[in-house]
Amino acid sequence: MANSAAGTLMIIDRLWERVEKQGPVCLGLDPTPELLPEGFSHRYQNMAQAYWAFNKAIVQATLDVVACYKLQIAHYEALGLAGLACYRDTLRHIRANKGIAIGDVKRGDIGSTAAHYAQAHFQGDFEADFLTLNPMLGSDAVAPFLHYVQSGEKGAFFLVRSSNPGAQEFQELPCSGKPLYMHVAGRVWAWGERFVGRCGYSAVGAVLGANPHVLTTVRKAFPQMFLLVPGYGAQGAGAQDVAPALQNRNGAVIVAARSILGAHKGKPDGAKNFADYAHQAVLTMRTEIQKCLS
Amino acid sequence: MANSAAGTLMIIDRLWERVEKQGPVCLGLDPTPELLPEGFSHRYQNMAQAYWAFNKAIVQATLDVVACYKLQIAHYEALGLAGLACYRDTLRHIRANKGIAIGDVKRGDIGSTAAHYAQAHFQGDFEADFLTLNPMLGSDAVAPFLHYVQSGEKGAFFLVRSSNPGAQEFQELPCSGKPLYMHVAGRVWAWGERFVGRCGYSAVGAVLGANPHVLTTVRKAFPQMFLLVPGYGAQGAGAQDVAPALQNRNGAVIVAARSILGAHKGKPDGAKNFADYAHQAVLTMRTEIQKCLS
Numbered sequence: 001m002a003n004s005a006a007g008t009l010m011i012i013d014r015l016w017e018r019v020e021k022q023g024p025v026c027l028g029l030d031p032t033p034e035l036l037p038e039g040f041s042h043r044y045q046n047m048a049q050a051y052w053a054f055n056k057a058i059v060q061a062t063l064d065v066v067a068c069y070k071l072q073i074a075h076y077e078a079l080g081l082a083g084l085a086c087y088r089d090t091l092r093h094i095r096a097n098k099g100i101a102i103g104d105v106k107r108g109d110i111g112s113t114a115a116h117y118a119q120a121h122f123q124g125d126f127e128a129d130f131l132t133l134n135p136m137l138g139s140d141a142v143a144p145f146l147h148y149v150q151s152g153e154k155g156a157f158f159l160v161r162s163s164n165p166g167a168q169e170f171q172e173l174p175c176s177g178k179p180l181y182m183h184v185a186g187r188v189w190a191w192g193e194r195f196v197g198r199c200g201y202s203a204v205g206a207v208l209g210a211n212p213h214v215l216t217t218v219r220k221a222f223p224q225m226f227l228l229v230p231g232y233g234a235q236g237a238g239a240q241d242v243a244p245a246l247q248n249r250n251g252a253v254i255v256a257a258r259s260i261l262g263a264h265k266g267k268p269d270g271a272k273n274f275a276d277y278a279h280q281a282v283l284t285m286r287t288e289i290q291k292c293l294s
Numbered sequence: 295m296a297n298s299a300a301g302t303l304m305i306i307d308r309l310w311e312r313v314e315k316q317g318p319v320c321l322g323l324d325p326t327p328e329l330l331p332e333g334f335s336h337r338y339q340n341m342a343q344a345y346w347a348f349n350k351a352i353v354q355a356t357l358d359v360v361a362c363y364k365l366q367i368a369h370y371e372a373l374g375l376a377g378l379a380c381y382r383d384t385l386r387h388i389r390a391n392k393g394i395a396i397g398d399v400k401r402g403d404i405g406s407t408a409a410h411y412a413q414a415h416f417q418g419d420f421e422a423d424f425l426t427l428n429p430m431l432g433s434d435a436v437a438p439f440l441h442y443v444q445s446g447e448k449g450a451f452f453l454v455r456s457s458n459p460g461a462q463e464f465q466e467l468p469c470s471g472k473p474l475y476m477h478v479a480g481r482v483w484a485w486g487e488r489f490v491g492r493c494g495y496s497a498v499g500a501v502l503g504a505n506p507h508v509l510t511t512v513r514k515a516f517p518q519m520f521l522l523v524p525g526y527g528a529q530g531a532g533a534q535d536v537a538p539a540l541q542n543r544n545g546a547v548i549v550a551a552r553s554i555l556g557a558h559k560g561k562p563d564g565a566k567n568f569a570d571y572a573h574q575a576v577l578t579m580r581t582e583i584q585k586c587l588s
Contacts (some may be wrong), residue, residue, distance in 0.1 A: 020517060074403060074410035080419030081378060088375065108428060109368060109400055110458040116368035125374030134402060136430050136453070138460020159430070166432020175469040183467060269494040 001172070009198075012226060015100055016199035019067045019250045023286040026228065027062055029055050029090060030072040030255025035261045037271035039163070048082035054274075055090045058261065059099065059277035063281045067253045068100035069288065071128075071230070088125045096148075101128045102228070106159060107135025108141065115144040122148040130155040130227065134205055135184055140146075142191060147206070149195050155203035155226075158188045159218025160218065163231035181214070182221070189222045196264040198245050201226040201251060210237030210254075215244040219251075226250035233259030239285075239292040249293055256285055304446040305423050305490075306520060309394055310493035312361045313544045317580040320396070320522065321356055321572075322551025323349050323384060324366040329555045331565040342376035345369075347348030348568075352555065353393065353570035359576045361547045364393035365422075365521070383421045395422045397521070400453060402435065403537065411436040416442040424449040426501055429478055436485060440498070443489050449497035449520075452482045454512065457503025457525035475508070476515070483516045495520040495545060502539070504531030504548075509538040513545075514547045521546035526579070527553030533586040543587055550579055 005252060009017070031051045033041065040051040059069065076087035094101040107117040114137075121131050122145070133145060135158040148154040161171050161181040171181045185206060192204025201224055208215055208229030218225065227245045230236040233256040243250035263281035264270030270277060303311070325345045327335065335344035355362065370381035388395040397420060408431075415425050416439070425438060429452040442448040455465050455475040465475045479500060483517040486498025497519055502509055504525030512519065521539045525531040526551040539546035557575035558564030562573060 005357065026556070042514045052425065072403075072407055072410075074401070074407045074414065077414035077420070078410040078418070080414070081375060084378060085375060095561075106403055106428075108399070108402075109366075110456055111460075113366055116366075116372040120368065120371035120374070124372070126371070133402075134428055135431065136428065136464050137456050137458060138463035138465075140458050140460040141456075154484075162404055162431050162435075164434050166434040166436075166524060169432035169481060170430050170474070170478065171432075173469040173474065175467040180464070180467065180469065180474065184464065187463060 008152070010203055011100070011155045012195070012203040013197040013199045013203055015068060015155070015226070016197070016201060016250055018100060019253065021126050022067055024064045024246060024249070024253050025282050025286055025287060026057070026068050026070050026253035027066045027260055027282065028070045028072060028230075029058065030075045030257040031055065031261065032075065035258065037264055037274045039271060046082055048079045048086045051079070051083070052089055055086070055167050056093060057275040058278050059090075059094055059097065061279040062205040062282055063097055063099055065070055065279060065286065068102055068103050069094050070255055072104045072257070078231075091126065091128055095127070095129065100130070102130040102132065102157070103128030106132050108137050110137060111140045111143060113142050118144040118148055122154050130157060132157045132159065132161050135188060139187070141190070146191060149203050150260040152203070155205065157205045157207045157228040158184070160185045160188060160206040161211070161214050163211065163235060164238070165241045167209065170175050182217070185222060185225070186217050187203045188240070189225055192225070196224055200224055210235070210241045212244050213243050215242070219244055219247070225245065228255065229253070230255040232256045239288040242289065243292040246293060249290070254289060260285070298300050302446070304426055304496040304497055305394070305449045306489070306495055307491040307493045309362060309368055309449070309520070309547070310495060310544055312493070313547065314392060316359055318540060318543070318547050318583060319360045319545035319580055320362050320549045320574050321352070321360045321363050321576065322366060322524075322549050323352065323555075324365045324369045324551040325349065325555065326369065329552065331558055331568045333565060336570055340376055342380045344375045345373070345377070346380040346383055349380070350387060351569040352572050353384075353388055353391065355573040356576055358393055359573060359580065362396060363388050364396040364398050364549055366398045373459070385422055389421070389423065394424070394428065396424040396451070397422030398426045400428050404431060405434045405437060408435050412438040414440055416448050422462070424451060426453065427452045428453050429482060432483070433481070437578050440485060443497050443523065443574040446497070449499065449501045451501045452477045452478070453506050454482060454500040454502050455505070456501070457505065457529060457531070476511070478514050479516060479519070483519055486519070490518055494518055504529070504535045504536050506535050509536070513538055517541065518524065522549065524548070524549040526550045533582040536583065537586040540587060543584070548583060554579070
């Protein structure tokens with residue numbers, strides 16, 4: 001607590017500074033067996049250990065060009081306990097190297113349960129700097145997470161509108177004159193209003209799919225809301241789709257995973273230099289986005 | 295697939311039969327340090343091992359009086375890898391003893407991610423018979439789970455309306471003339487319509503908080519939807535609140551955790567006989583519910 005009094009930067013200010021210096025790319029560390037270089041996994045006892053070696057190499061090659069990392073925990077849960085050990089180790093590795101790590105867990109449950117989830121993912125084995133969360137259970141269910149945000153050291157991104165086709169079924173439903181996701185966005189802003197950092201953005205932000213209309217609408221209504229934008233690259237969105245999320249080249253991070261982790265695919269030296277290809281793919285993505293902003 | 299051709303029972307039929315024989319109590323295995331008997335945890339190397347010993351004793355004492363078990367994974371995630379080993383072991387123990395285990399994970403994410411979650415929780419280390427899921431990302435996001443349901447061996451309960459105060463903020467929002475949760479319930483029924491078992495209920499059901507109005511409305515609109523009803527006991531609901539979920543004493547399971555796991559608290563012999571107290575608490579709850587139905 002008393003974070004600003006202590007003079008230390010809030011986590012949202014650290015993220016903002018990283019975007020200023022290194023651009024808005026958020027690298028999704030979402031390995032799959034198919035994304036690993038040819039023959040890579042055979043060198044390890046199991047797939048989880050291969051993921052860990054892969055992640056370490058990717059992080060080392062990209063730490064100075066990305067804003068942050070996002071780990072989709074489902075990719076690790078799918079490998080059971082061994083996968084979650086890799087999740088833990090990757091988070092620790094990023095944070096030990098002064099990187100910023102987002103745990104993409106999208107947890108959401110009633111307050112007494114949420115307190116256990118907050119403990120699980122804001123401290124202990126799976127400690128991340130930011131979490132993605134599901135807001136659908138309302139204010140009392142998110143309070144245990146906001147308790148950690150209050151310290152200044154943690155932040156959260158609530159799912160406001162996803163980037164998949166099914167997002168239209170509920171998130172776009174018209175409720176009292178506006179789509180459901182705008183009700184959610186308003187509530188998310190209210191939750192985070194008191195956690196605005198020096199950078200002018202709140203440590204409580206929103207996950208918004210790379211849809212230009214949605215990004216423009218939410219960006220205009222909530223200019224101090226930091227946005228986490230998935231959908232770039234392999235999921236189909238391009239630089240012009242995500243540009244409306246950014247203001248003065250900041251205020252959002254743009255997620256890409258497959259297009260960067262798999263940048264080595266089809267290259268003769270890809271298996272050997274996969275990490276360099278990932279580094280290069282981040283630079284290319286950064287340039288594509290910056291072109292759309294100037 | 296071709297489950298009915300093979301003559302084996304679908305998981306929803308097994309659950310229905312269990313309710314017929316043993317009543318509708320779903321025991322929530324959601325341990326906390328405070329719920330353990332006095333001095334219990336000191337006998338174990340860590341809290342996760344204490345949970346495991348506690349769970350084993352509780353399961354042994356209640357297997358013949360409950361319909362099924364529900365494990366809230368947050369309680370295990372909070373203890374990191376060691377906690378998740380206990381989650382895995384408890385699920386295995388229940389299923390090896392022919393009990394039915396619901397993994398209360400409330401996962402929900404886009405399709406490619408959902409496929410990893412389905413792999414994580416319908417097979418491998420964390421395999422459960424049923425899962426609770428978050429429906430907010432829509433049809434394409436739930437398809438990977440329904441793929442497992444199609445085999446007949448797995449089932450799902452989608453969160454339709456939770457039992458906490460914040461449920462009103464979004465789930466009760468009026469959308470085109472009815473509350474959001476009724477839109478969700480309709481979609482959940484559509485997802486599960488083709489998975490109705492011999493018992494007449496679908497293997498795709500709903501999580502509905504113990505609110506008599508909500509239960510009555512959904513029960514009437516979707517008579518073949520199996521309901522998972524949390525909120526009994528320590529969360530405040532009584533037998534009359536949950537009675538509308540049941541039809542001919544079946545079609546729903548009623549969850550209680552704290553009131554049963556902690557039934558030994560304040561008893562002179564509670565630390566020694568905590569499992570007997572849990573057994574007795576299940577019987578009492580069962581009787582209370584049955585009284586309201588006759």
